[in-house]
Amino acid sequence: MFEDNLFEIRRRIISASGKADRDAESIKVVAISKNRPLEQIIEVVKLGITDVGENRIQEAILKHNSIRNTSYFKLIKWHMVGHLQTNKVKEAVKIFDLIQSVDSLRLADKIDKEAAKINKIQDILIEVKTSPEATKFGMLPDETVTFLRDASQFKNINIRGFMTMAPMVDDPEKCRPYFRLLRELRNKINGLSTLNHELLTLSMGMTDDFQVAIEEGSNMIRLGRAIFDVKNM
Ligand SMILES: *Cc1c(COP(=O)(O)O)cnc(C)c1O
Numbered sequence: 001m002f003e004d005n006l007f008e009i010r011r012r013i014i015s016a017s018g019k020a021d022r023d024a025e026s027i028k029v030v031a032i033s034k035n036r037p038l039e040q041i042i043e044v045v046k047l048g049i050t051d052v053g054e055n056r057i058q059e060a061i062l063k064h065n066s067i068r069n070t071s072y073f074k075l076i077k078w079h080m081v082g083h084l085q086t087n088k089v090k091e092a093v094k095i096f097d098l099i100q101s102v103d104s105l106r107l108a109d110k111i112d113k114e115a116a117k118i119n120k121i122q123d124i125l126i127e128v129k130t131s132p133e134a135t136k137f138g139m140l141p142d143e144t145v146t147f148l149r150d151a152s153q154f155k156n157i158n159i160r161g162f163m164t165m166a167p168m169v170d171d172p173e174k175c176r177p178y179f180r181l182l183r184e185l186r187n188k189i190n191g192l193s194t195l196n197h198e199l200l201t202l203s204m205g206m207t208d209d210f211q212v213a214i215e216e217g218s219n220m221i222r223l224g225r226a227i228f229d230v231k232n233m
Pocket of ligand 1 (some may be wrong): 165
């Protein structure tokens with residue numbers, strides 16, 4: 001059912017990465033499965049997309065638990081892409097491989113503590129608010145350096161990179177400055193000598209704008225409608 005969509009997505013990834021002289025294989029597709037039934041998740045996993053993202057913890061837990069008894073469970077990497085409240089962190093660290101929406105030191109601190117309790121090193125991304133109108137979440141670009149300095153004390157989180165959402169616009173070209181801003185921020189931060197490891201992941205690009213995001217350096221695109229909607233592309 002989703003084969004045609006995935007074929008078209010792949011075609012566009014190859015085209016966009018070609019334009020930017022990048023390797024198409026370096027771009028990870030995360031299927032954003034919010035509001036989609038479990039059967040559809042299993043369908044895309046069968047087609048080779050094994051990174052699955054949810055934006056609400058309760059829905060993620062339900063799906064996680066129902067898929068647990070299937071042979072697909074071990075293949076799946078779970079991503080949290082929605083806003084996470086500190087009182088949900090305990091549950092989140094139990095199920096997510098990558099929490100993409102960390103936007104405050106308070107949240108990082110809580111994740112660190114809960115991860116320590118279950119002996120886990122929790123992979124996270126820093127959510128950055130690159131445009132005023134896209135969402136109310138995310139830290140400002142200027143706050144990231146201080147955040148990284150303060151978060152370096154946390155032993156049970158592993159910061160892998162950055163995530164951003166572009167605003168809803170009629171023309172994806174209009175998102176380019178925001179994607180570029182995130183790439184430049186990442187490069188600048190990686191140039192600082194205070195970091196002990198590089199932050200490589202750039203999670204940016206959704207159904208309407210992923211080609212532009214790839215041209216601007218994205219290596220993780222989060223696709224909902226492009227994968228699950230029939231005849232969306
Ligand atoms: C829903 C959602 C997506 C996917 O959106 P589409 O436009 O359907 O591809 C990506 N990222 C986040 C954070 C989302 O909430």
